[in-house]
Amino acid sequence: xxxxxxxxxxxxxxxxxxxxxxxxxxxxxxxxxxxxxxxxxxxxxxxxxxxxxxxxxxxxxxxxxxxxxxxxxxxxxxxxxxxxxxxxxxxxxxxxxxxxxxxxxxxxxxxxxxxxxxxxxxxxxxxxxxxxxxxxxxxxxxxxxxxxxxxxxxxxxxxxxxxxxxxxxxxxxxxxxxxxxxxxxxxxxxxxxxxx
Amino acid sequence: xxxxxxxxxxxxxxxxxxxxxxxxxxxxxxxxxxxxxxxxxxxxxxxxxxxxxxxxxxxxxxxxxxxxxxxxxxxxxxxxxxxxxxxxxxxxxxxxxxxxxxxxxxxxxxxxxxxxxxxxxxxxxxxxxxxxxxxxxxxxxxxxxxxxxxxxxxxxxxxxxxxxxxxxxxxxxxxxxxxxxxxxxxxxxxxxxxxx
DNA sequence: GGCTTTTTCCTAGAGCCCCTAGGTGAAGTC
DNA sequence: GACTTCACCTAGGGGCTCTAGGAAAAAGCC
Numbered sequence: 234x235x236x237x238x239x240x241x242x243x244x245x246x247x248x249x250x251x252x253x254x255x256x257x258x259x260x261x262x263x264x265x266x267x268x269x270x271x272x273x274x275x276x277x278x279x280x281x282x283x284x285x286x287x288x289x290x291x292x293x294x295x296x297x298x299x300x301x302x303x304x305x306x307x308x309x310x311x312x313x314x315x316x317x318x319x320x321x322x323x324x325x326x327x328x329x330x331x332x333x334x335x336x337x338x339x340x341x342x343x344x345x346x347x348x349x350x351x352x353x354x355x356x357x358x359x360x361x362x363x364x365x366x367x368x369x370x371x372x373x374x375x376x377x378x379x380x381x382x383x384x385x386x387x388x389x390x391x392x393x394x395x396x397x398x399x400x401x402x403x404x405x406x407x408x409x410x411x412x413x414x415x416x417x418x419x420x421x422x423x424x425x426x427x428x429x
Numbered sequence: 430x431x432x433x434x435x436x437x438x439x440x441x442x443x444x445x446x447x448x449x450x451x452x453x454x455x456x457x458x459x460x461x462x463x464x465x466x467x468x469x470x471x472x473x474x475x476x477x478x479x480x481x482x483x484x485x486x487x488x489x490x491x492x493x494x495x496x497x498x499x500x501x502x503x504x505x506x507x508x509x510x511x512x513x514x515x516x517x518x519x520x521x522x523x524x525x526x527x528x529x530x531x532x533x534x535x536x537x538x539x540x541x542x543x544x545x546x547x548x549x550x551x552x553x554x555x556x557x558x559x560x561x562x563x564x565x566x567x568x569x570x571x572x573x574x575x576x577x578x579x580x581x582x583x584x585x586x587x588x589x590x591x592x593x594x595x596x597x598x599x600x601x602x603x604x605x606x607x608x609x610x611x612x613x614x615x616x617x618x619x620x621x622x623x624x625x
Numbered sequence: 626g627g628c629t630t631t632t633t634c635c636t637a638g639a640g641c642c643c644c645t646a647g648g649t650g651a652a653g654t655c
Numbered sequence: 656g657a658c659t660t661c662a663c664c665t666a667g668g669g670g671c672t673c674t675a676g677g678a679a680a681a682a683g684c685c
Contacts, residue, residue, distance in 0.1 A: 238662090239663090261641085271662095272663075274645085274665085275662070275664070277643095282643075370599070374600045374603040378582075381581035381584075381585055381604070382574065385578055385580040386577035388584070389573070403566070408574045410616035411611035411615065413616075414615075416607075419607065420610060432632095432679095433633085435633080458671080469673090470637095470672095478672075632679100636675105637677105638673105638674090639673090639674085641670105642671075645666105645667090649662105651662075654659075655657090
């Protein structure tokens with residue numbers, strides 16, 4: 234009997250496709266084996282276990298995401314760069330919900346440490362913020378704010394959390410405007426303990 | 430043989446406790462049955478299925494969350510109210526990660542529609558924003574921005590997403606300050622299409 | 626108290642999933 | 656052609672969800 238010709242890469246490719254179609258939590262080794270016309274036990278030659286597969290999916294998707302962001306941000310600065318970053322981020326999350334969900338999972342730090350995607354993400358994010366003239370620790374605070382807002386927005390939108398009839402794209406534009414405002418008027422060291 | 434005395438409410442109570450201890454996705458009907466000293470099939474008298482249980486958990490946790498927020502916000506306005514809201518939100522998410530995770534799941538709109546928790550949440554959120562003098566649709570945009578940021582922040586923090594040594598509490602305070610700034614200088618109808 | 630009804634819990638079993646152990650045959654290496 | 660490697664196999668254990676149908680406790684009724 235001929236072989237299916239499975240490799241870890243092809244497996245991950247099929248996995249992220251399945252994630253976008255059926256949802257990340259429905260990506261199962263059994264389902265993938267079925268898709269390849271193979272018994273599920275056979276996949277353990279290519280992948281250690283389910284967690285291993287998910288980690289690979291996360292790294293794949295994370296790389297794709299930062300590639301698209303990098304392409305969008307290239308050659309822009311200031312608010313223009315912020316809007317491009319935000320747009321690329323949200324577009325990826327909406328086009329590839331399963332892949333995006335994969336990027337959210339908790340990953341062993343040791344595996345993540347030498348991931349080029351993580352380093353590129355940091356470079357691009359901090360580079361984008363350069364225009365706002367922030368120094369540490371404000372820079373880290375700003376990065377966290379942006380990540381949280383982008384991520385939270387996409388999660389809520391994808392999960393159907395925005396029930397109001399207001400168009401989400403317009404809301405999103407406003408949110409990006411608001412973040413730009415916040416970065417421009419970044420609260421500098423004033424009163425951490427308001428005099429109450 | 431005596432009965433365990435299970436009710437749907439006691440089941441949900443045990444479920445959210447288990448969620449905080451072992452993680453939301455590890456809350457299983459089998460595990461709950463074990464905890465009650467009962468066979469798993471017995472639980473289907475009290476709960477329709479796993480999804481039903483999760484929905485009940487979400488409603489329970491959502492109610493608890495908005496109760497704590499309401500208590501924190503009571504009697505405050507403006508930035509004070511915003512900080513109290515944010516603090517109560519994050520505290521709940523960190524103290525009860527499993528319960529908080531339960532609030533994130535997708536819930537059938539028809540079930541959610543007549544949930545008092547949702548109505549209260551809307552009331553309190555919009556009430557808190559009254560001080561900033563926004564009108565629709567900016568109000569909705571602002572609510573979405575706040576929800577997204579709070580939610581994203583808590584998810585990232587709980588998931589270990591903030592690796593930098595910077596103290597998260599201080600970053601959070603800054604994020605709240607930044608949101609206050611954004612709400613105060615809310616971008617009003619300027620240029621939706623920047624002249625590029 | 627007895628009687629009936631309802632409810633709670635049971636056993637049995639099907640189906641899907643993850644994962645391990647150990648075997649077989651196909652593809653490359655010399 | 657023999658040898659090694661590796662892709663895939665069967666067999667099987669264990670966990671989970673959920674259904675169907677039965678038994679016994681609890682609650683309601685006289």
